[in-house]
Amino acid sequence: MTLKNSIGVLAALFVAAFCLAQQRLEPPNPLEPRQGNPLIREGDSHYARRQEKRVGAVPDKSEIAAAVRAYDTAAEAPDSAEARWKLARALIFQGLYTDMEPSARQAVFEKARRASEEAVGILERRVKHAGGKGFEGLSPADIAEAVRKDLDAVPTFYWAAVSWGQWALARGKEEATKLGAAEKIRDYASVVVALDPRFEDGGGFRVLGRLHDQAPRMVSRTEWVSRAEAIRNLRSAVATDPANFANRLFLAEALALGSPAERAEAVEIVQRLITESPSPTRLVEELRLQEQAAKDLQTWK
Numbered sequence: 001m002t003l004k005n006s007i008g009v010l011a012a013l014f015v016a017a018f019c020l021a022q023q024r025l026e027p028p029n030p031l032e033p034r035q036g037n038p039l040i041r042e043g044d045s046h047y048a049r050r051q052e053k054r055v056g057a058v059p060d061k062s063e064i065a066a067a068v069r070a071y072d073t074a075a076e077a078p079d080s081a082e083a084r085w086k087l088a089r090a091l092i093f094q095g096l097y098t099d100m101e102p103s104a105r106q107a108v109f110e111k112a113r114r115a116s117e118e119a120v121g122i123l124e125r126r127v128k129h130a131g132g133k134g135f136e137g138l139s140p141a142d143i144a145e146a147v148r149k150d151l152d153a154v155p156t157f158y159w160a161a162v163s164w165g166q167w168a169l170a171r172g173k174e175e176a177t178k179l180g181a182a183e184k185i186r187d188y189a190s191v192v193v194a195l196d197p198r199f200e201d202g203g204g205f206r207v208l209g210r211l212h213d214q215a216p217r218m219v220s221r222t223e224w225v226s227r228a229e230a231i232r233n234l235r236s237a238v239a240t241d242p243a244n245f246a247n248r249l250f251l252a253e254a255l256a257l258g259s260p261a262e263r264a265e266a267v268e269i270v271q272r273l274i275t276e277s278p279s280p281t282r283l284v285e286e287l288r289l290q291e292q293a294a295k296d297l298q299t300w301k
Contacts, residue, residue, distance in 0.1 A: 043070035057287035084119035116160035144194035161188035202240030209233030
């Protein structure tokens with residue numbers, strides 16, 4: 001999965017995709033293998049090489065940029081949720097880990113947010129096409145039940161929650177909260193937990209916990225934000241996958257704001273984390289998390 005070819009190749013693939021793709025409103029049949037949009041497969045190939053030519057925790061821009069271009073072109077297909085959630089995923093990597101100006105970073109996260117919302121809209125159209133209700137007014141549990149058989153559902157809602165989160169941080173927490181970001185993140189992550197609590201190593205729990213830990217409490221907006229919910233969800237994420245660096249770091253950062261015993265637990269967590277070997281499939285991401293853990297440790301000791 002890369003966040004960093006020729007115009008002729010892209011144009012040819014674009015034409016081929018439109019000639020061969022059968023756009024549909026129904027979700028993919030889980031019993032049948034996906035045919036595969038060639039542009040999506042191209043994006044997958046570049047995304048898988050996103051860590052090549054990295055310098056420490058800084059990736060080379062070329063592979064992730066190629067992944068973004070391929071997914072972006074694939075997303076021209078009006079009913080491809082897969083192209084859109086993969087575009088959002090690639091944009092998140094590009095915005096978080098490659099060097100760029102703050103204004104450019106915010107634009108990248110804004111694009112990820114828009115692509116994610118389009119993917120959610122496609123899922124909703126599929127549900128309505130099958131005779132179900134639209135998502136407005138439904139609880140996360142009801143939405144999860146409506147999309148349970150759709151193979152795009154879990155990654156769509158997960159990357160939508162992450163996209164809204166990164167956009168909110170780039171835009172400014174309070175302003176983003178006034179624009180409804182916290183509710184979006186909460187509801188989308190709750191759908192992920194209801195569908196597959198193990199997805200992305202407890203990703204739904206991780207996003208919910210981080211939200212409760214980081215979101216500002218604002219009257220009539222986020223009065224539901226709770227430190228207890230932050231700790232509970234982050235402990236659930238760690239219990240789901242104790243090896244995941246983000247699960248442990250986010251739990252430690254939440255604990256560090258608590259009692260002396262919780263702060264001591266936070267220190268112990270990051271001391272272990274910075275000595276471990278990062279996953280070879282997530283080198284850039286986990287090296288960056290270790291850098292943050294080392295900075296936290298200096299502050300907490």
